[in-house]
Amino acid sequence: MKARKSPVQSEESTAPSKTVAPVEIDPSSFRRRLMSWYRTHARELPWRGISDPYRTWVSEVMLQQTRVEAVIEHYNDFLRRFPTIVALALATEEDVLASWSGLGYYRRARMLHRAAQFITRERNGALPRTAVELRTLPGIGEYTCAAIASIAFGESIAVVDGNVERVLLRLTGRAERNNAQGRAFVQRQASLLVPPKRFKDGVNAAGDHNQAMMELGATICLPRAPLCLHCPVFSMCATRGEHITQPRMQQKSRPAAYLLNIRKRGVVTEVLLERRAQDVSLMAGMYELPPLPQDAVKDREPMLRLRHAITNTNYYVQVFAPQGRKDRSLRRAVPAARDDLRWFRTSRLHSLALTGLARKILQRLDVMTVHPVRLPEPEPVPVEKNRVPARPKIEADD
Numbered sequence: 001m002k003a004r005k006s007p008v009q010s011e012e013s014t015a016p017s018k019t020v021a022p023v024e025i026d027p028s029s030f031r032r033r034l035m036s037w038y039r040t041h042a043r044e045l046p047w048r049g050i051s052d053p054y055r056t057w058v059s060e061v062m063l064q065q066t067r068v069e070a071v072i073e074h075y076n077d078f079l080r081r082f083p084t085i086v087a088l089a090l091a092t093e094e095d096v097l098a099s100w101s102g103l104g105y106y107r108r109a110r111m112l113h114r115a116a117q118f119i120t121r122e123r124n125g126a127l128p129r130t131a132v133e134l135r136t137l138p139g140i141g142e143y144t145c146a147a148i149a150s151i152a153f154g155e156s157i158a159v160v161d162g163n164v165e166r167v168l169l170r171l172t173g174r175a176e177r178n179n180a181q182g183r184a185f186v187q188r189q190a191s192l193l194v195p196p197k198r199f200k201d202g203v204n205a206a207g208d209h210n211q212a213m214m215e216l217g218a219t220i221c222l223p224r225a226p227l228c229l230h231c232p233v234f235s236m237c238a239t240r241g242e243h244i245t246q247p248r249m250q251q252k253s254r255p256a257a258y259l260l261n262i263r264k265r266g267v268v269t270e271v272l273l274e275r276r277a278q279d280v281s282l283m284a285g286m287y288e289l290p291p292l293p294q295d296a297v298k299d300r301e302p303m304l305r306l307r308h309a310i311t312n313t314n315y316y317v318q319v320f321a322p323q324g325r326k327d328r329s330l331r332r333a334v335p336a337a338r339d340d341l342r343w344f345r346t347s348r349l350h351s352l353a354l355t356g357l358a359r360k361i362l363q364r365l366d367v368m369t370v371h372p373v374r375l376p377e378p379e380p381v382p383v384e385k386n387r388v389p390a391r392p393k394i395e396a397d398d
């Protein structure tokens, strides 16, 4: 009998990670296994099981390149502050950035705000329902429009983020190829697996399937040491382990120094902050601790050292404080113009558009409180491997 040709297989594989034989994957059987695992193992997250497309949109934008724990903390606060598209549209950009502070990639917040204003002005506050229409909004790329259309509106369209891409490459035994051909291959495989129907008997088959694929990549098919023995599609997988990936961009290292200047005014504590220029490409208009030139801190002992990564640069940060009330040498060394510096009450810091690094420093030094983050109980997988990577970046951002 002639072998059935699988729609999802490694026929284009050019450099498999191991000696892998093409494994036939029957889409219906794959979906059955995946969904039965997802129903019992999916983490309870605040953006799951909701029927408000606006909330789905906010969560999908926040999850790009950001840890789930950080998103949970900001998601609830953000929606308390801006519960509807109209409320977001009417807010000032500064308020939106303040709510986004700590999540990074602030261009996402600016674009979300701009899109909310466009929807309020041009569409009576209603989010478009199809991926094609969603794609026309500011800041909504291929990934986000597919995610909203399928999760919020049941459209049968595949969602491909870095987690899904990894699952599909391993499943088919294909090495990572960061080019148009490689991306087209992954998109094709994802589209072949996504259920064809919209809502059926109240079940959103396509939306649930897409979320299950992302969940599988985020919790089982991990970038390093995947938990294959817990994988619901183990028998269909050509790789069963790590696959060949392309070398990552080399990380650069840079030193950075900041001034922590605090003063008391009666019972009020204030901290000196600098506003970043409006015309810089990163974090324009946001507040940070005043940067210090390296010469000014030579031979001084920092009160805090930490590492902070932004895209492919690791900043080795040192924070310095004046030694006594009369020590003005550090303050004089700050190159910023006087107009860019301002004292803020520490009790107001949560409502300010702080850079992620400034927030991190102020929290580490107890100048600012940390919101507690509550996560659902993790699934019983080996403790040392139970880590959840952030959803990898899939759209251009700052």
Ligand code: SF4
Pocket (backbone or CB within 6 Å): 167, 170, 171, 220, 221, 222, 226, 227, 228, 229, 231, 232, 233, 234, 237, 238, 239, 240, 241, 242
């Ligand atoms: S068997 Fe392993 S490599 Fe294959 S999809 Fe499952 S977790 Fe990933």
